[in-house]
Amino acid sequence: MPQPLYRQVADALRQEISSGELQPGAQLPSEPELEKRHGVSRNTVRLALAALANEGLVEPRQGRGTFVRDRTTFMVLASAEEGGSARDDRDAFVAAVTVAGRNPEQVDFRMEVRTASSEVAARLQVDEGSPVVVRSMRRLIDGRPWSIQESFYPMDVAQGTRLMSPTDIPYGTITEMARHGHAQVGYRDEVLSRMPTHTEAAFLGVGTGVPVLEMFRTAYSAQRAIRLTINVYAGDSTQLAYEIGDVTAGQEPSPTTEPS
């Protein structure tokens, strides 16, 4: 047997998807239908479908069917938040999405005080367990969940500023911090890829098989770390772009692209 049966079934479906016979959003043949078509048992069909789901190609929906996932991506210019500029990340998101002709939303805004985990403490240069202010929100593009964002501030930085209030700051948090003596001069991003937790998968609307892209952004004043922002993106619908040095010879690619 050159190829396992379930892989043959998976390959056949994969081919129908990549050829365009099955468009994004289209429903796959049902499991009984695939049994008949390939003359295999249901478990074998399910193995094939599980393989495709793990690649993020299809998405099963309880009681309705299995569907081809839409993998339209959105590109973020992550190096746009200039080191010393007052341009805010929040405005940058809204502006970038609007320019791309799509509709941004920021929802579920919250402020709370927590103790710093070891990961947060190390990046904010504070002691583990010390209190930090957390401001979180969730972002949607065209009504579809897109990212989860949490920003951590050392307590003494946030103290006495509007960062302590559980509401949005119209002119942006970077400006608010600058007004209180914490001017941002640069930041460091750490980007990694992993599989989502159950909670993340539920909010981002991704099943198993779709990784998340996680970015830790630590912002600095000339003296110290002043903010840590953790962004979790649906991995298969987000690209992060960084421009280093002079890239004027490069024309800006379209912010919305179709992956192969």
Next chain:
Amino acid sequence: MPQPLYRQVADALRQEISSGELQPGAQLPSEPELEKRHGVSRNTVRLALAALANEGLVEPRQGRGTFVRDRTTFMVLASAEEGGSARDDRDAFVAAVTVAGRNPEQVDFRMEVRTASSEVAARLQVDEGSPVVVRSMRRLIDGRPWSIQESFYPMDVAQGTRLMSPTDIPYGTITEMARHGHAQVGYRDEVLSRMPTHTEAAFLGVGTGVPVLEMFRTAYSAQRAIRLTINVYAGDSTQLAYEIGDVTAGQEPSPTTEPS
């Protein structure tokens, strides 16, 4: 039934792993053993193991057993290749890994001429289907596969340079291009996360359930795009770092970290 059986089995194993009872590299109980222990059928046990494998927590090995994966990560300072500097990416890799006290290798070096795919053509600002020079290699850290790299050059840039020879260039490709009138002044990185193809999974030694981190780096001279480098990393053992602006207030984190 509050929780499906296979998830209960998965949770029990997950708990043993996170508590440290099962260390990285340790072998899980065999499938028949898990059947007895939880009083479930083999297929249920396998569903549980598949769930853990999809999270990248464990890795089955044909004929030997199922093992807890080692998830030590390596961090790359992706903004280290200064726009106008002659510092080479190749040297940067070797230097960074060596500094971290680990052992870098670059193997399977190849040069070939291909026609540009649409993705390559768009970034290199050449016509789709036009010939491009491809130089590829694979990288290992401490003997473990870590990344796949392919660099694409427009034919007229590579023509008449050592880029056309299927061997390593000791002083680096950036210097070689600068000597022939293509001085690099900046680059643009696009970072995304996706599930690996079969080929990638096989080389990177990751099973299903471990995403890859893919980086497109387009390098520019003052006039044009001169190189496109595509890096594919094992997602759960790689972090990319970018430093924008002044981050002297941030102390350099250790390049090797243990994820939670």
Next chain:
DNA sequence: CAGTGGTCTAGACCACTGC
């Protein structure tokens, strides 16, 4: 209600590993 995917069982044979 019929049709879909979700869960589960019992049993079979195969391919690979290491002793």
Next chain:
DNA sequence: CAGTGGTCTAGACCACTGA
């Protein structure tokens, strides 16, 4: 050779969806 995971079958009942 025994023990491991890889593949496959046949059949059962459940939970959810939408007409």
